[in-house]
Amino acid sequence: MKRLMINKIVLLLSTFAAIIGLVFLAWILTTLFLKGIDAINWTLFTKDLIDGGLRNLIFGQFVMALVATIIGVPLGMLAGIYLREYGRGVYVNIIRDLNDIMMSAPSIVIGSFVFVVVVVPSGGINGWAGSIALAIMLIPIVVSTTDNMLSLVPTELREAGIALGGSKHKVVLDIVLKAAKVGLMTGILLAFARIIGETAPLLFTSGTNSFWTTNLNNAFPSLTVSIYDLANFPTDKARNLAWAASFILTITVLIINLVGRFITRDKG
């Protein structure tokens, strides 16, 4: 009787909490959509920030996330493969725990770290530093997905490869990775979506830039950092630009996530 009561109360409270969360989410999204759609127009995509557009910012944000992915995915995958396929003993679990801690490290801490070890020695903020900060965020995510996705590949499949005369690394490369391919791709996509919307790691690593540039040695245009700057600007024009930028960013992340989920649903 008492347990039933407690059950009901807990259910009620958690439903209530969920509703509060959803209400705020819906509120944020509707505001964003209303303000964003109002602020969006074609010239945003053809002009740079200095001329009142977002072109260089979108490009810069994308390039830094892409460079981070190119740096981080191979490292993260190799580490994940090591943990699942080769690592033995207790210290493998210690590495897993450390990786989980890395994954939940506040992104501003990562930004500060890169500021100290990259920005200061290199003499100023630049696109490489921003990419490295994003890569540091991405690596633990990729390590964890790789580890998890490989754990779903049945042991018998590895043994079957060995039983046909394969060496361990051949079997991992030819069979295990292939069997986990869809999951790994989705993981990379979701990790990309995770870092493309980050502000804190870029704030004092890449900074942002009002002009068009493709040179990662310069302060590099960042959509998120500019949203942060623009939102603090007193003019309506700047605020509208911030809304438009936020809207574009949200839509991009949403689409990448949907694509990721769609791929996994398709192939199970």
Place this chain on the structure above:
Amino acid sequence: MAKELIMDIKDFSFKYAGAPKPSLMNINLPVYKNKITAMIGPSGCGKSTLLRSINRIHDLYPNNEYTGEINLLNIQKNEFENILDIKKENEFIKLRQRVGMIFQKPTPFPMSIYDNVAYGLRLSGLKDKNILDEKVEKALKGAAIWDETKDRLKESAMGMSGGQQQRLCIARAVALKPEVILFDEPTSALDPISTKAIEELISELKEFVSIVIVTHNMQQASRLSDFTAFMYIGELIEYNKTDKIFLNPKEKLTEDYITGRFG
């Protein structure tokens, strides 16, 4: 004895890493050439452990302990070699090319039907496209699955039925022309019709290879095999010609098991 031995297991004991006691104790088992040897016994008695010792697949995992001999006939030299002495990676690979293994659940690789069969051949260093084509075709014919697959060799093996996948796995093993094929309950995940097809296939295969099959289906053991070994809690209780084991077992334990008094 007139029949020829292909393998001779002597005083073999096996203990898994960290296990409190051995899973196999002093196993002595001959395996005759071009015959089917069945291993029966209740679940957990050590059938898979013994089977998996024969291609040293246990060595994927560290710190297992074993003693005794598993002597495999080297046909070229016409002498027996103890496979437990193998230490080098390339010798392991050779051993596994000589001793194939089929698992309980079909294990098709996530690649085309053709590439599945060619996988072991390519690992063994074969590159010539024409020879590969020829060997793949021959293996698929040998596994009685050529007619079903010849028009879809480039399609993924994952789209095949369970029974077809198991025959593909057999083709994959046969392609390497092994001397022995080990089957670990190869039909327990299949429907009766696929089971029948696999059983017929195994009977045909013994013309070319020697076969060791683990099964907990007694009808299957009596239908298929020439020799049967009955195991119980890590020991080999009785070994004989299959009809002797089933019609006239010497041990009380064997009789109780085959008459279904426990299992």
